[in-house]
Amino acid sequence: MDTDAQLSERDHSPAPAQGPEQGSRSACFSARPSSEKEAEAERPASEEQPAQDAAAQDAAAQEEAARRRAPRLRRLASRPAAVLVALWHRPVLLLAVCVTFVLLLSAFVVQPFLIPSSSMENTLRIGDRVLVNKLAYRFGGEPRRGDVIVFDGTGSFLRDEPSENPVTGLIRGAGAALGLAEPPATDYIKRVIGVGGDRVTCCDKRGRIKVNGEPVAEGYLYPGDAPSSDAFDIVVPEGKLWVMGDHRGRSRDSRDHLGEPGGGTVPVGKVIGRADWIAWPVGHWTALHRPPAFDGIPGPAGSHG
Numbered sequence: 001m002d003t004d005a006q007l008s009e010r011d012h013s014p015a016p017a018q019g020p021e022q023g024s025r026s027a028c029f030s031a032r033p034s035s036e037k038e039a040e041a042e043r044p045a046s047e048e049q050p051a052q053d054a055a056a057q058d059a060a061a062q063e064e065a066a067r068r069r070a071p072r073l074r075r076l077a078s079r080p081a082a083v084l085v086a087l088w089h090r091p092v093l094l095l096a097v098c099v100t101f102v103l104l105l106s107a108f109v110v111q112p113f114l115i116p117s118s119s120m121e122n123t124l125r126i127g128d129r130v131l132v133n134k135l136a137y138r139f140g141g142e143p144r145r146g147d148v149i150v151f152d153g154t155g156s157f158l159r160d161e162p163s164e165n166p167v168t169g170l171i172r173g174a175g176a177a178l179g180l181a182e183p184p185a186t187d188y189i190k191r192v193i194g195v196g197g198d199r200v201t202c203c204d205k206r207g208r209i210k211v212n213g214e215p216v217a218e219g220y221l222y223p224g225d226a227p228s229s230d231a232f233d234i235v236v237p238e239g240k241l242w243v244m245g246d247h248r249g250r251s252r253d254s255r256d257h258l259g260e261p262g263g264g265t266v267p268v269g270k271v272i273g274r275a276d277w278i279a280w281p282v283g284h285w286t287a288l289h290r291p292p293a294f295d296g297i298p299g300p301a302g303s304h305g
Contacts, residue, residue, distance in 0.1 A: 007284065013025075013106075025159060026177055031169075031216035033186050036202070040073055053137065057213075059093050061186075063069065074183055084276065096161045100151065100301065108134060109134055109135060110131050110132065110133055110134060110135075110273075111131070111132045111134060111150075111272070111273065111276065112129045112130070112131060112132075112280075113129065113130050113131075113132050113150055113183060113187075114129055114183060115127060115128040115129070115130065115189065116180055116182045116183065117250070118247055118250045118253070119190075119245035119246075119247055119250050119251035119253070120148070120190070120191070120245050120246045120247060120251075120257060121222050121246065121247040121250070122188060122222055122223070122246070122247075123148070123191075123220055123246045123288070124148075124152070124189070124246075124275075124278070125284070127281070128275060128278050128280065128281070128284055129278070129279050129280035130148075130189070130275040130276075130278050130279065130288070131275070131276055131277040131278075131279050132150045132272060132273035132274065132275050132276075133273050133274045133275075133276045134272065134273040135273075136273055136274035136276070137268075137271060137273070137274065141269065142195070142268060143192050143195065143197075143271055143274070144192065144195065144239055144294075145192055145193065145195060145211065145290075145297060146191065146192060146208065146289065146290040146291050146293065147191070147192045147274050147290060148189065148190070148191050148192075148263065148275040148288050149189070149190065149191075149192060149241075149243070149271050149272075149273070149274055150187060150188070150189045150271070150272045150273055150274075150275060151187070151190075151241075151243075151266050151271045151272055152186050152187060152190055152270045152272060153186055153188045153266070153270070154186045154270070155259060155261075155262070155267070155270070156260075156262045156264070156266045156267065156270065157188060157252075157266070158185075158186055159260075159261075162281060167197065169256040179219065180202045187272065188243075189275060190243035190244060190245055190251070190253055190254075191220070191243060191244060191245070191246060192241050192242070192243055193209065193211065193216075193242050193243060193244050193254075194211055194236045194241070194242035195241060195242075196239055196240055196241075196268075197235070197236065197238060197299070197300040198211055198212055198235070198236045198242070198248075198299075198300055199211070199212055199213070199233070199234070199235045199236075200232070200233075200234055200235075200242050201232065201233045201234075202227065202228040202230070202231055202233075203227055203228060203231065207226055207227060208227055209227045209228060211294070211297045212297060212298050212299065212300055213298075214296060214297050214298060216293050216294065218291075218293055219291065219293060220246050220291055220293075221246055221247075221248060222246060222247040222248070222249070222250075225248045225249050226248065226249075228244075228248055228249060228255060229248070230255050232255060232258060234258070234263060234264075234265075237265060239267060239268050239269075240262070240265035241264060241265060241266045241267075241268060241271070242254045242264070242265055243266055243269065254266070275288050276288055
C-alpha cells in the first residue's frame with residue numbers, strides 16, 4: 001500500500017513521452033484525413049496527366065496542320081488575283097486574252113456581222129452591225145419563212161471561192177469576226193422567202209409574190225420597191241432555201257441565179273446563223289422579229305409554217 005509520500009511523489013513525477021500510437025484520439029483523427037487528402041490529390045493528378053498530354057498533343061497536331069495549310073490556301077486564293085495583276089501589267093497579254101475570248105464566242109455562239117451593202121434596206125443599213133445567232137439552227141431547228149439569215153454563198157451565189165492572200169485573209173477574217181471589217185465576199189445576208197417544198201411565184205395581178213398560192217404582204221420592202229421586176233416560178237428543193245433582199249431594186253439574190261446550178265437556192269447546211277439584233281449604231285438598236293406576213297402561208301403539204 002502506497003504511503004502518502006509515495007502518492008505525492010507519483011503525482012509530481014513527469015509524464016512519460018507519448019509516441020504516435022500513444023497520442024490522443026483527436027490527434028489520430030486529425031492525422032488520418034490529411035494523409036487521405038494528399039493521397040486523393042495525388043491520385044487524380046496521376047490519372048488525368050495522360051489525358052491532358054494526349055489532348056495537348058492533338059491540339060498541337062491540329063495547329064501544325066493548320067499552319068501548313070495556311071500558306072497553301074493563301075497561294076490558291078491569291079492565284080486568280082495574281083493572274084489578274086499580271087494581266088493588268090501586261091496590256092498586250094490582256095488584249096490577246098480578250099480577243100481570243102471574243103473570237104471563240106464569235107465562232108460558236110454569236111457573231112457580229114457588218115452590213116456591207118444596201119440590199120437589205122430599210123431593215124438593215126450600210127454600216128449596221130447585226131448579231132448573228134449561230135445556235136438558232138444548231139439543235140434541230142431550221143430556217144423559217146421571214147427569217148433574216150447569213151449564209152455562205154459558195155456553190156450557190158458563187159461558183160468558186162475567191163482567191164486571197166492567206167495573211168490578208170486571216171487578218172480580214174479576224175476583223176470580220178469582231179464586226180470591225182466587212183465579211184468575206186462569200187457571205188451574204190438575205191431574207192428567207194421560201195423553204196423546201198414551197199412553190200414561189202412572181203407575180204399575181206397586183207404584183208405580189210405568192211408562196212404556195214398565197215400572196216405575201218411584204219411590209220418590210222424598201223419604200224417604192226416592187227416585190228420583183230423579174231417573173232419566176234420555182235419549187236424550192238428539199239433542204240434548200242429561196243432568199244431575197246428587202247431592197248429588191250439593189251439586191252442580187254436567188255432571182256439572179258435561176259439559170260445556175262442549184263437554181264438560185266441556198267443549201268440549209270450553208271446557213272451560218274440567224275440575224276436577231278441590230279447592235280450598232282446605238283440609234284438602230286432593235287430586235288429582228290419574224291414578220292407576220294408569212295403567218296397565213298400554207299405549207300406545200302401542211303408541214304411548213
